[in-house]
Amino acid sequence: MMDYSIRDQVAVIKLDNPPVNVLGSAALTSIYDGIGKADRDPSIKAVVICGKNGIFCAGVDIKELDNGLHAPWIKHIGDFIDNMKKPVVAAIEGFALGGGLELALFCHYRIALKTVRVSLPELQLGLMPGAGGTIRLPRAAGLNNAFDIITTGNRIPAEKAAMMGIIDQIVTGDIIEEGIKFVKSKCNIDTSLVCLRMKTVKYSGDLDDISEAFMTKVKSKFKGAIAPIVSILEFVIIILDLYYVHLQSLSKNSPTYTRAKGTCK
Numbered sequence: 001m002m003d004y005s006i007r008d009q010v011a012v013i014k015l016d017n018p019p020v021n022v023l024g025s026a027a028l029t030s031i032y033d034g035i036g037k038a039d040r041d042p043s044i045k046a047v048v049i050c051g052k053n054g055i056f057c058a059g060v061d062i063k064e065l066d067n068g069l070h071a072p073w074i075k076h077i078g079d080f081i082d083n084m085k086k087p088v089v090a091a092i093e094g095f096a097l098g099g100g101l102e103l104a105l106f107c108h109y110r111i112a113l114k115t116v117r118v119s120l121p122e123l124q125l126g127l128m129p130g131a132g133g134t135i136r137l138p139r140a141a142g143l144n145n146a147f148d149i150i151t152t153g154n155r156i157p158a159e160k161a162a163m164m165g166i167i168d169q170i171v172t173g174d175i176i177e178e179g180i181k182f183v184k185s186k187c188n189i190d191t192s193l194v195c196l197r198m199k200t201v202k203y204s205g206d207l208d209d210i211s212e213a214f215m216t217k218v219k220s221k222f223k224g225a226i227a228p229i230v231s232i233l234e235f236v237i238i239i240l241d242l243y244y245v246h247l248q249s250l251s252k253n254s255p256t257y258t259r260a261k262g263t264c265k
């Protein structure tokens, strides 16, 4: 499910679940184990996560969702990387979709080939990007871009993703070599400063106006299937609302506050 190798004091964790490196229980376990191994090894200074078969990752294994994925759930990998002092880079080729993009967003940095496409297609599948997509994407790309990506499921080309802040660097050539070179240049950086979870969300305008505008757009797009989409979106909005950060400061009469409070009963 995963190749673990060491190159020049860098651990290279290569997803190997053909044909498109989906994240089932076994793959998640092997990534979790690989990251733990790299973290514990004092000779390792940094980590590259990449994928075999010309693709980073097509997301969670949809076939396993019905039976329930087993621990470690993808989110545990994010929690682990958030606390790592060694820098971790996602070296992306092909696609990073759904849980695949969420895995990349766990990493401190993301580099990609120009041909890469990234997306969060969960809403189109009746799921929500619950493995950190709603938390980390707005922190990387800003609130408006994140809303757009989450609600449309559009595949974003690498250069556009770089302009949004999702990708740190577009590279050419061998993605693993580039990943190693990139992450070695980050070994002296305090990883807490680049951990997406720690960042605040950038947005311009009024949060309620932004939320309402997207809600209106989604309601009209998903004609006849409003209820599930709205309930998922409500949850997304609450998280994007920076529930933990801003709820206290919201006016008690604001629709955002009322919605957030109501859903937390």
Ligand SMILES: CC/C=C/CC(=O)SCCNC(=O)CCNC(=O)[C@H](O)C(C)(C)COP(=O)(O)OP(=O)(O)OC[C@H]1O[C@@H](n2cnc3c(N)ncnc32)[C@H](O)[C@@H]1OP(=O)(O)O
Pocket (backbone or CB within 6 Å): 019, 020, 022, 058, 059, 060, 061, 062, 063, 095, 097, 098, 099, 100, 121, 122, 125, 127, 128, 129, 130, 131
């Ligand atoms: C709380 C739960 C959270 C979930 C988050 C998620 O990650 S949901 C999943 C989000 N990902 C997707 O929706 C991606 C779906 N896949 C694709 O769009 C395409 O497969 C691809 C990655 C663009 C590759 O396209 P290509 O044409 O090269 O290959 P195929 O489409 O023919 O796929 C090859 C086989 O792989 C199977 N497969 C693809 N993605 C998944 C997946 N996420 N889970 C399970 N299986 C997947 C596909 O069914 C093919 O299988 P065959 O048996 O060969 O038919």
